Each structure stands twice: as C-alpha cells, then as structure tokens.
Amino acid sequence: MNHIAPGRNAGVYxxxxxxxxxxxxxxxxxxxxxxxxxxxxxxxxxxxxxRLMNGLYLQLHAYMLRIAxxxxxxxxxxxxxxxxxxxxxxxxxxxxxxxxxxxFNWIKLEDTPAILHELAEVDMHxxxxxxxxxxxxxxxxxxxxxxxxxxDGRVYAEILRQWTTLHPEFTFLPRKFKIAxxxxxxxxxxxxxxxVGVFAKRNERGEVGFTFYxxxxxxxxxxxxxLIRDWVPEEDFVAYLEAILRVYNQYGRRxxxxxxxxxxxxxxxxxxxxxxxVEEEFARLRGPKYRLAPEVVDEIRRRFGxxxxxxxxxxxxxxQAAKAANPDFARWVAVNVLAHxxxxxxxxxxSLKPAGGIPGDAxxxxxxxxxxxxxxxSFGELRVSHAQNxxxxxxxxxxxxxxWTALEANGLGTPNAGLIGDIIACPGLDYCALANAxxxxxxxxxxxxxxxxxRQQTIGELGIKISGCINACGHHHVGAIGxxxxxxxxxxxxxxxxxxxxxxxxxxxxxxxxxxxxxxxxDAIEAIVEVYLSNRHDGERFIDTLKRVGHGPFKERVxxxx
Amino acid sequence: xxxxxxxxxxxxxxxxxANRLRDxxxxxxxxxxxLGWVERLDEAALFEDADAAETALAAAKxxxxxxxxxxxxxAFDLRVTDGRRVPVKTRERIRALGPTVRIDLGKQAAx
Numbered sequence: 001m002n003h004i005a006p007g008r009n010a011g012v013y014x015x016x017x018x019x020x021x022x023x024x025x026x027x028x029x030x031x032x033x034x035x036x037x038x039x040x041x042x043x044x045x046x047x048x049x050x051r052l053m054n055g056l057y058l059q060l061h062a063y064m065l066r067i068a069x070x071x072x073x074x075x076x077x078x079x080x081x082x083x084x085x086x087x088x089x090x091x092x093x094x095x096x097x098x099x100x101x102x103x104f105n106w107i108k109l110e111d112t113p114a115i116l117h118e119l120a121e122v123d124m125h126x127x128x129x130x131x132x133x134x135x136x137x138x139x140x141x142x143x144x145x146x147x148x149x150x151x152d153g154r155v156y157a158e159i160l161r162q163w164t165t166l167h168p169e170f171t172f173l174p175r176k177f178k179i180a181x182x183x184x185x186x187x188x189x190x191x192x193x194x195x196v197g198v199f200a201k202r203n204e205r206g207e208v209g210f211t212f213y214x215x216x217x218x219x220x221x222x223x224x225x226x227l228i229r230d231w232v233p234e235e236d237f238v239a240y241l242e243a244i245l246r247v248y249n250q251y252g253r254r255x256x257x258x259x260x261x262x263x264x265x266x267x268x269x270x271x272x273x274x275x276x277x278v279e280e281e282f283a284r285l286r287g288p289k290y291r292l293a294p295e296v297v298d299e300i301r302r303r304f305g306x307x308x309x310x311x312x313x314x315x316x317x318x319x320q321a322a323k324a325a326n327p328d329f330a331r332w333v334a335v336n337v338l339a340h341x342x343x344x345x346x347x348x349x350x351s352l353k354p355a356g357g358i359p360g361d362a363x364x365x366x367x368x369x370x371x372x373x374x375x376x377x378s379f380g381e382l383r384v385s386h387a388q389n390x391x392x393x394x395x396x397x398x399x400x401x402x403x404w405t406a407l408e409a410n411g412l413g414t415p416n417a418g419l420i421g422d423i424i425a426c427p428g429l430d431y432c433a434l435a436n437a438x439x440x441x442x443x444x445x446x447x448x449x450x451x452x453x454x455r456q457q458t459i460g461e462l463g464i465k466i467s468g469c470i471n472a473c474g475h476h477h478v479g480a481i482g483x484x485x486x487x488x489x490x491x492x493x494x495x496x497x498x499x500x501x502x503x504x505x506x507x508x509x510x511x512x513x514x515x516x517x518x519x520x521x522x523d524a525i526e527a528i529v530e531v532y533l534s535n536r537h538d539g540e541r542f543i544d545t546l547k548r549v550g551h552g553p554f555k556e557r558v559x560x561x562x
Numbered sequence: 563x564x565x566x567x568x569x570x571x572x573x574x575x576x577x578x579x580a581n582r583l584r585d586x587x588x589x590x591x592x593x594x595x596x597l598g599w600v601e602r603l604d605e606a607a608l609f610e611d612a613d614a615a616e617t618a619l620a621a622a623k624x625x626x627x628x629x630x631x632x633x634x635x636x637a638f639d640l641r642v643t644d645g646r647r648v649p650v651k652t653r654e655r656i657r658a659l660g661p662t663v664r665i666d667l668g669k670q671a672a673x
Contacts, residue, residue, distance in 0.1 A: 038584065040630045058634060060657050061668055062586035091667055106667070108585035358663055429653060430661035438652075440663045490651055 010381035011144055011394075012075045013158050014303045015123040023120045026127060030054045031113035038110070053133070053171075055126030056112055059433050063107040066129040067119060071139045071157040071181075072100030072384040076371035079382065081122040083367035089115050094367065096352060096360040098424055098475060099178070100138050100384045101129055105431050127165055132173045134164035134245075138180045140188040141385035144306070145347045145393035147339040151183035151200035151208055155301045156237060159292065163238055170245050174252035175260040177245070178217075189386060190502035192216045192225040193478055195262045196244060208234040214244060214274070215266030218472035222508045223263040226271040228278060234297065236282070239290035243282035247274070307379040307394045312344020315397065322401035329404050331453060332415040337400065346397050348378075350390040350407060351414040351422065355451035356444050359425045360388030369410055377403050387424055389417065419456040420464060420529070421447045424475055428468030428485060429492070435468035437485025437492040438518075442466055445522045450529075459529055462542045465500070478502040480543050481528060482509045483521060494521040498528065498554060499546050512551060513559050524558045531557045572641040574650065575608045576615040578622050579657065580632035588657050588669070589632060591618060597625045599632065602669060603647050603658040608640075 015023075030050070037047040051057075055066040067082065074082075082102055086094045089111050090104040097103055107115065119125055128135060137157040144152050160179060164170055170177070180189040183200040191197030197213035210232045216225030232240045244262075251269065253259045266274045323330040336349040350370060353359050362370070370390055374382045377399050378392035385391055395403055407413040416422045423446060426432065428439030443466055450456055465479030476482030482497035493515035500509030516524060531553050536545040546554070578591035580599070590606030592598040600606060609615035619637050626632035639650040649655045660668015 038630060044583075044627065044633050058581055058586060060653070061588060061660065062581075110584045430656060430663050435653075438662065440661075444663065492652060 010075060010379040011304055011306050012073055012078075012381055013070070013154070013300075014305070016303075020120070020123065023123070023125050023127075026054075026125065027113065027116045027120050030116060034109060034113055049131065051109075051112075052130040053128070054112070054116065055129035056107070056109070057130060057433070059105065059431055060429075061106065061431065063109055063112070064431070065104045065107040065112060065115065065126060066097070067102045067104070067124060067126050068129050068136050069101050069124075069384050070161050071137055071143065071154055072141055072386075073143070073154060074382050074384065075122075076374040076380040076382065078122045078124055079367050079371040079374070081118060081124070083364040083371070085115055085118060086364040086367070092365075093361055093363045095358075095427065096362065096384050096388050096390070098386050098388060098426070098473060099136055100141075100386055101136055102384070103427075105427070130176075131171075132175050132177075133171050134160070134167070134173075134177045134179065137161060138178070138189055138194075138386055140182055140184060141349075141383045141387075141389075141391045142188065142338055142347050142393060143183065143383075144304075145338075145340050145345075146184055146186075146188075147341045148184045148186055149341060150185065150202055152301070152304075153181040153183035153198075153200050154304060155297060156198070156200060156210075157181050158300055158304075159238070159297070160241070169249060173245070173249060174254045175257070175262075177248075177262070179241075187502070187504045187506075190475065190478060190506075192506040193218055193222070193475070193502065194225065196241065197225045203231070210234075210237055210240070212240065212244070214278075215263040215271075216506075217261055217263040218475060218477045219261070220258055220470045221264065221267075222472070222477040223267060224506050224508065225263075226266055226274075228271070228275040235291050235293070236286060238292050239285045239287075240278075240282055242290060243278050243285055246281050246285075247277045251277070307381070309342045309345065309394070310396075312342075312396065312398075314343045316344065319397045319400060326401070328408070328415075328453075329401055331457065332404050332408075332413055333400065335415040335419060335453075335457060336417040340394065342394075344397055346395050346400060347391055347393045348395050348400065348403060349385065349417040350392065350412050351416050352389050352412075353416055353422050353447060354411055354414050355421060356448040358440050359423055359443050359447075362390075366410065366412060369406070370412070373403060373406055387417075387422060389422070415453050416456055418461050418463070420450045420459050420462045421456050423447055423464045423466060424479070425466040426468050426473035428466075428474075432468060432473075434471055435485065436470075436487040437468050437494065439466045439468040439474055439483075439485060442483065442485075442494065442518055442521060445518070446525055449522055449526060459533070460541060462529075462532075463500075463502070464525065475502065476500070477508045478506065479509060480546075481525060486515055488515070492518060494518060496521065496524055496528075496558070498551065499543065501543055510551060512555050527557045527560075528554050572643055573610065574639045574641060575610055576612065576637045577603070577606045577608055577640055577647075578615070578619055578635065578637050579606075579654070580622070580626055580635040582632050583626075583630055591622050597622060603640075603649075606647075608642075608647075609637075 180194040181198040199211040213225030383391040425439040425443035429435040466483040467474035467476040468485040478500040495515040497509030501507040593607040659670040
C-alpha cells in the first residue's frame with residue numbers, strides 16, 4: 001500500500017508549538033482535577049462541570065468521552081490513534097456523531113487523563129465537546145473538495161475554534177452553542193438549524209464575506225434560523241460573531257434550561273429587535289482589536305496546505321471500463337461518489353450504515369483499514385460527515401475501483417449515501433442517559449427492511465432521522481421522514497414526522513399522526529414509501545411528492561389498520 | 563424489540579443503584595448492614611418496604627460521596643418474575659444488562 005510520507009501536508013490544520021503547549025497544559029490541568037476528585041478535594045457537583053468541559057459524560061454503562069474532530073477533518077494518523085484508544089481503553093469501537101465528533105462509550109474516569117494525553121500526541125483534544133460553550137464548528141464534509149465550493153469553510157471554522165476555545169466571555173454561556181459554516185451554494189451542513197449558521201461567499205470583486213442566520217435549532221422547540229445579515233466582510237467575521245454572542249450572553253435566559261438557547265431569545269425578542277441589538281454591539285466592537293486581518297487568514301490557510309494534486313482528466317478510460325464491467329461498482333459510484341473541484345479526482349463516501357448495522361459505529365479494525373485507505377488514496381486525510389459517515393475527499397478516479405474493492409471486502413462498501421438506508425440515529429436508550437426510547441434497533445430494522453441496494457436507488461433521495469428523545473440529536477425534525485422515540489407509561493413508542501428538510505429549503509417536519517410501536521414503525525415507513533412510489537412523477541423526490549399530494553394519502557395508509 | 567415485561571401481578575420491589583466513580587461501572591447496593599456494593603443485579607439488596615428503601619438510599623448516598631466511591635445514587639423499581647429480577651423500566655433493564663444492540667457488551671456478555 002502506498003503510504004503517505006510523514007509530514008506531507010494533507011490539507012489538515014497543522015499545530016505549532018503554541019497549539020501543542022496549550023493542549024498539553026489543558027491535559028495536565030484535567031489530570032490534576034481528576035486526582036482532586038478521586039482524593040475527595042472536589043465533590044461531584046464541583047467536578048461535573050470540569051469533566052464536561054473535557055467532553056466526559058456519565059452515561060448508562062460507563063463514562064462517555066466525546067472527542068473533538070474539528071469541522072470533521074482528520075488525518076489517517078489521528079484515525080489510527082482513535083482506533084488504538086478504542087482498543088486500549090474502550091471495547092474496540094467508536095461512534096461517529098451528527099456533530100462530526102467521535103464518542104467512546106465505555107471509558108473509565110481514571111483512564112481519561114491518559115487518553116487525553118495520547119490524543120494530544122496527535123494534535124487532538126476533547127475541549128468544548130460539552131458544556132455551555134461554543135461547540136465543534138461543523139461544516140460540509142466535502143469542504144475543500146466539492147466542485148460547487150466558493151469558499152473553503154475550514155479556514156474560518158479553524159479561526160472560530162481558536163478564537164472561541166476558552167474564550168473568557170463565552171465559557172459560561174446560558175447554554176451550549178452550535179455553529180455551522182458552508183462555503184458552497186448547496187447546504188450540506190444543515191446551516192439553518194444551528195444557533196448560528198454561516199454561508200461564506202464571494203462578491204463580484206471576489207472578496208470573501210458571510211451571510212449570518214441566527215436562532216435555528218431542533219430539540220424541544222424547533223426553529224429555523226433567521227437571516228440577520230446578508231453580507232459581513234471577512235475582516236468583520238470575528239467581530240460580528242462576537243457581537244451575536246455578547247447579545248446572547250447578556251439577554252439569554254439562565255433561569256430556565258428549556259428557554260436558554262439563542263433560538264428562544266431570537267424568537268422572544270423578534271428578528272428585528274435581535275438584529276438591532278447585534279448591529280449596535282457590532283458598531284461598538286468593530287475596530288482594530290477585532291479586525292480579522294488578511295495575513296491572519298492567509299496564515300491559517302497556509303497551515304492547512306493542500307493535497308498535491310496531479311494533472312488529470314475526468315472519467316479516465318480505466319474508470320469507465322471498471323464501471324462498465326462491474327454494476328455493483330457502478331452503483332456505488334453513482335450513489336456514494338461526488339464530483340471534485342479538481343479534474344480526475346472524486347470524493348467518496350464510506351458508509352457506516354451497512355444493512356442492519358449500527359449507524360456511525362466503526363470498529364478499531366475498520367478505522368485502521370480506512371486510515372490505510374486514506375493514506376493510499378486520499379493524501380492521508382479524511383472527514384466525518386454529519387450523517388455519521390466517513391469521506392475520502394480526494395481520490396483519483398482511476399483509483400476508485402481499487403478503493404471500492406477494499407471497502408467492499410470489509411463491509412464498508414454499502415452504496416446508500418443519501419438513500420433510505422443512510423439513517424441518522426442517535427445512541428438512544430441503549431447508551432444515553434437522557435433518552436426515552438431506543439433509536440438504534442429501529443434504525444437497524446428499517447435498514448434491514450430496505451437492504452436491497454437496487455430498491456434503495458429506485459426510491460432515491462430520502463433521509464430518515466431518528467432521535468431517542470426530544471433533544472433531537474438524531475435531527476428527526478429535519479428528516480424527510482423523522483422518528484422520535486417517546487415513553488408512554490414505560491413503553492417505547494415512536495412518533496413519525498414527514499416533510500423535514502435540512503438543505504437550503506429548510507423545513508421542520510409535521511407529525512403524521514399518533515405514535516406507534518417499534519414494529520409498527522417499520523411497517524409505517526414501508527407504507528409511506530409505497531404511497532410515495534405510487535404517486536410520484538418521473539424523477540420526483542419524496543419531499544416533492546409529499547408537497548404536491550399532501551399528508552393525506554400517507555396518513556391514511558399508515559393508520560389504515562388503526 | 564419488546565423489552566417490557568407484562569407480568570404486572572408481581573409486587574414491585576425497590577433496589578438501589580449507582581455508577582462507580584473510578585470507572586463508571588453500574589453497581590447495586592448489596593444486602594446487609596455494611597453498605598457494600600455489587601456489580602450484578604442478582605446480588606443486589608431488594609426492599610419491599612418504601613420507607614426502608616428511602617433510609618437505605620440516604621445512607622448509600624452519604625457513603626458513596628463520603629468515600630468517593632459512587633455517583634448518581636438512586637432507587638428503582640423491579641419485579642421478580644419466575645425467579646428473575648426484572649426492572650420495571652427499560653432504562654434500568656439496559657443498565658443492568660448492557661445495550662440491547664450489542665449483547666456481547668455489558669454485564670450480559672459475562673452472563
């Protein structure tokens with residue numbers, strides 16, 4: 001296997017000594033905190049916020065450690081380290097999340113400082129993966145590679161990571177704070193259901209600027225983010241976001257956890273008043289101190305470097321021949337491969353959703369295999385998608401068949417990206433201390449029911465998203481079909497929504513009818529699909545058929561037996 | 563997927579659980595006056611009387627924090643059905659056994 005040379009820049013942000021010292025100091029700080037907890041100097045009430053600041057939760061079976069994968073980008077070396085940690089400190093697997101992070105479910109408190117130390121060795125950490133602070137900034141899993149990209153959002157996500165990490169004003173916000181950034185005309189990061197959603201774009205002079213949406217979010221009260229400014233010049237990027245956070249910090253409710261997110265503030269103040277407050281704060285802040293200088297942006301961009309692409313042409317003969325000779329490969333290409341900005345390359349989605357599998361789980365062996373494949377075929381770099389899949393973003397088209405062959409041989413070649421089998425599901429009641437119902441078994445049952453790849457391709461684009469509680473980690477509100485687990489007198493039931501949309505045309509789904517049992521839910525999904533297929537016009541997506549015919553036929557069919 | 567036991571005629575008993583501080587392991591209060599803890603539900607103390615359970619819970623909480631041994635100490639309901647201890651809530655059954663989607667993990671794996 002053609003492993004990447006050590007030190008070759010793969011397009012992942014390179015730490016310098018300052019970055020490394022900062023992370024190392026935080027590890028030692030937490031090590032001392034753990035020692036003080038175990039010795040009794042700290043009570044659990046005192047210790048809990050400290051462990052949460054380091055991504056350490058207490059779940060049903062053990063501690064869960066959420067490790068930051070900034071904007072979802074990883075090196076192969078980092079993925080190998082995650083595999084090693086999974087094997088050494090957990091039970092041989094990890095779980096990739098909708099926030100583009102990775103969670104381990106069976107961690108011991110006493111091992112956590114050692115784990116954080118090992119992460120620091122590969123320039124990783126778990127800072128701000130929990131707590132009432134700015135969480136991992138998410139972005140497009142095809143960032144830096146997509147053909148439709150206008151601005152590389154990684155650069156600005158990294159600027160935000162550095163700016164917000166341990167920012168004294170924003171370490172104790174009213175609630176957690178989630179930012180997503182996109183640099184394409186498409187939305188592959190569910191921008192408008194984040195606390196702040198940012199579109200990076202260029203004006204007619206080629207200058208970079210940003211559109212800000214604020215106050216989106218799912219959970220108990222789902223809201224779609226409101227446009228508060230269409231153009232913020234690059235130099236004001238930090239100042240404008242700081243202004244938003246200051247207004248939130250000042251006016252956001254701290255007396256009621258359910259009303260503390262910025263979406264409630266925007267809703268209660270109103271879009272106009274909130275915008276006015278932000279603009280006034282922005283006017284006060286704007287100046288040299290907050291100016292994002294072009295040389296800073298250039299330096300961050302330089303630290304990302306970029307893959308050393310070769311000069312190639314699209315659709316080389318060997319690639320065309322492989323597709324012609326192997327229908328399974330052709331299907332995988334049609335479903336899981338995206339056009340790349342550089343001719344002759346492509347971005348390949350590695351599905352972590354085999355039929356009947358646990359969405360987002362990867363074993364240590366799979367992680368190591370994927371790290372090897374990233375080295376061999378994608379400049380040693382890979383991404384985590386918010387749909388809980390992995391992506392090799394820069395694969396030569398003439399190497400796609402070799403890549404697919406290796407994936408297929410190891411159960412990682414499922415051709416279902418964006419299809420009905422590509423189900424997003426939170427950990428649910430099998431792991432999560434907050435959940436009311438299980439999510440994973442339902443995802444497994446649905447994906448097993450729709451296991452046939454040809455049938456999935458026939459059904460086409462149809463996102464199913466499952467949450468085990470109202471916190472909506474599985475993004476059920478924006479699923480074309482959303483499923484919410486609810487507890488009814490100790491029994492698990494599932495409420496189905498339809499019509500959710502996480503893309504540019506963001507929409508919150510509508511409840512189809514009364515909640516049903518798990519087994520009935522699988523049949524209900526089947527019924528919904530049948531109604532869609534029997535009503536759709538040529539090439540029409542599920543979401544468009546639903547808009548055209550309304551909920552009536554779907555509801556009637558699902559509840560026919562009730 | 564059905565997990566909930568429908569045998570609702572048996573009496574509802576209480577037992578006391580927590581997570582061990584050092585490693586997060588699910589533990590249960592053991593029978594007897596010593597406030598010991600065990601890892602398996604089968605070996606846990608059962609309380610028929612709600613007042614007795616409350617008294618034991620208060621003592622267990624004080625001991626768990628005082629000795630820095632356990633966190634999140636609470637009582638939950640269970641029934642004994644055909645000689646098996648079955649928590650009333652799915653959540654507690656999963657805590658006592660392990661994830662239903664990975665029967666190779668958790669306490670059920672060693673059963």
